[in-house]
Amino acid sequence: MDVFLLIGIKSGRTVQARTRLTPPLVAMAFAILASLGAAQDRRPPNVLLIVSDDQPPDTIRALGNLHIDTPNLDRLVHAGAAFSRAITGNPHCIPSRAEIMTGATEFRNGSPPFGKAIHPEMALWADTMRKAGYHTWYSGKWMNDGTPKTRGYEETRALYSSGGSGGPGKITYPKAYNGRPSTGYGGWTFKTDDGKPEIEKGVGLTPITDRHIATGAFGFINRRPDKPFFLHVNFTAPHFPLHFPPGYGKKYDPATIPLPPNFLPEHPFDHGNSVGGDEQLLPLPRAPAEVRANIAASYALISHLDEQVGRLLEALRATGQEKNTIVIFTSDHGMANGSHGLMGKQNMYEHTIGVPLILTGPGIPRNRRFAAQVYLRDLYPTVCELAGIPLPATVEGKSFVPVLTDLKREIYPEVYAYWHKPTGPAEPPIQRMVRTERWKLIYYSHLNRYQLFDLANDPHEQKDLSAHPDYSEPLADLRRKLHAWFAPRIEPFKVGNTNPR
Numbered sequence: 113m114d115v116f117l118l119i120g121i122k123s124g125r126t127v128q129a130r131t132r133l134t135p136p137l138v139a140m141a142f143a144i145l146a147s148l149g150a151a152q153d154r155r156p157p158n159v160l161l162i163v164s165d166d167q168p169p170d171t172i173r174a175l176g177n178l179h180i181d182t183p184n185l186d187r188l189v190h191a192g193a194a195f196s197r198a199i200t201g202n203p204h205c206i207p208s209r210a211e212i213m214t215g216a217t218e219f220r221n222g223s224p225p226f227g228k229a230i231h232p233e234m235a236l237w238a239d240t241m242r243k244a245g246y247h248t249w250y251s252g253k254w255m256n257d258g259t260p261k262t263r264g265y266e267e268t269r270a271l272y273s274s275g276g277s278g279g280p281g282k283i284t285y286p287k288a289y290n291g292r293p294s295t296g297y298g299g300w301t302f303k304t305d306d307g308k309p310e311i312e313k314g315v316g317l318t319p320i321t322d323r324h325i326a327t328g329a330f331g332f333i334n335r336r337p338d339k340p341f342f343l344h345v346n347f348t349a350p351h352f353p354l355h356f357p358p359g360y361g362k363k364y365d366p367a368t369i370p371l372p373p374n375f376l377p378e379h380p381f382d383h384g385n386s387v388g389g390d391e392q393l394l395p396l397p398r399a400p401a402e403v404r405a406n407i408a409a410s411y412a413l414i415s416h417l418d419e420q421v422g423r424l425l426e427a428l429r430a431t432g433q434e435k436n437t438i439v440i441f442t443s444d445h446g447m448a449n450g451s452h453g454l455m456g457k458q459n460m461y462e463h464t465i466g467v468p469l470i471l472t473g474p475g476i477p478r479n480r481r482f483a484a485q486v487y488l489r490d491l492y493p494t495v496c497e498l499a500g501i502p503l504p505a506t507v508e509g510k511s512f513v514p515v516l517t518d519l520k521r522e523i524y525p526e527v528y529a530y531w532h533k534p535t536g537p538a539e540p541p542i543q544r545m546v547r548t549e550r551w552k553l554i555y556y557s558h559l560n561r562y563q564l565f566d567l568a569n570d571p572h573e574q575k576d577l578s579a580h581p582d583y584s585e586p587l588a589d590l591r592r593k594l595h596a597w598f599a600p601r602i603e604p605f606k607v608g609n610t611n612p613r
């Protein structure tokens with residue numbers, strides 16, 4: 113007999129094939145149809161998006177760092193897909209998070225780091241999910257313009273944002289782990305859903321800020337809601353100032369933590385942020401013992417963060433929602449921590465533009481590693497494709513579902529990154545980068561200087577080949593690519609245009 117056999121369901125579209133079946137195969141076909149029908153009845157997947165803060169990509173044990181313990185992130189790695197070459201567009205908190213929320217570059221969404229608001233016409237990720245029938249919930253650090261509730265989220269728990277301490281200079285833990293002043297998050301407080309500060313949870317970062325954030329998110333998961341949820345959780349670890357969580361002070365012995373292979377006492381030239389806040393975390397020249405201690409402290413915070421991730425995963429399991437939830441773990445960008453003589457973010461090296469990226473859940477293959485280059489702004493369109501939600505026109509990122517399903521090996525032959533001075537008049541990014549499968553070119557506009565790295569043979573970016581005559585061909589090719597990509601994007605920053613976008 114001839115039958116039309118349903119062989120796939122993707123984004124609400126069915127795929128059919130005409131075939132001739134024998135009676136046993138007919139029975140089998142009906143059994144398959146019945147199971148697919150059940151799958152069709154199943155509601156769309158929940159989405160749990162977990163974003164850490166300033167976490168370098170090489171800080172997960174299951175991905176190769178044997179000096180750190182991350183048992184819950186390791187579980188995610190084994191249960192899902194890990195991307196080794198995921199990057200942020202801009203390694204700075206606000207613009208990177210704006211790219212996640214809009215699925216667009218800062219040139220499109222209008223949020224480079226000078227306090228510019230996200231353009232109102234952008235279709236925000238949470239809003240898109242809400243309009244598609246999702247609960248949209250938010251826990252943790254908020255640093256972009258507006259509030260979560262003006263950015264598509266219906267409700268917050270453990271919202272952590274600036275202000276609310278009742279006056280300047282108030283901070284519960286004025287010293288970091290090493291006795292140096294706590295230089296970040298002064299005056300930040302937790303807020304209730306209706307915006308009231310919860311001073312009793314501390315002012316500024318405390319040793320248990322992330323525990324509070326996980327508790328807030330935990331409450332959302334435990335609701336077992338009537339419709340699917342999109343829960344966005346922004347943790348603060350391992351962003352400075354570093355405070356040891358209870359029980360984690362002796363977790364790592366600095367003497368056993370190796371220095372990064374590209375450790376330098378000082379960066380060889382002014383990369384554009386030499387006097388920026390992050391670079392003041394430790395004095396120059398960097399002392400190896402202080403760098404080791406800083407890395408050990410950041411590992412302790414990451415292990416504590418891992419414990420909080422474990423609480424959320426356990427809540428999903430205990431409420432029977434584990435199988436129908438897409439879990440995404442990533443960070444807004446990485447951190448130098450002594451590599452290249454730098455301490456902070458705000459640079460184009462792998463340790464800082466790179467982010468950990470793991471996905472698990474429906475539609476995600478188990479225990480796979482992918483080397484495809486992807487951006488954080490691709491998460492929004494990727495999740496929309498997995499959940500069968502139409503993509504708004506303002507999204508520039510691309511879904512990497514074709515990589516997850518092995519239809520494509522890569523979606524970008526090259527990726528780009530950028531960093532602006534955070535203060536002063538708006539101007540084009542002073543650091544610009546292009547990276548292909550093998551090569552990376554960085555341009556420093558304030559010095560009119562290039563760096564060229566052969567990542568295949570120099571993964572830690574220790575040999576600048578830009579002045580080497582043997583590499584004039586890749587240099588010229590990458591310069592062309594860099595210019596072609598950036599020229600139209602930085603045009604609006606030209607003198608006289610006071611509202612670049």
Ligand SMILES: [Ca+2]
Nearest residue numbers: 165166205444
């Ligand atoms: Ca950050």
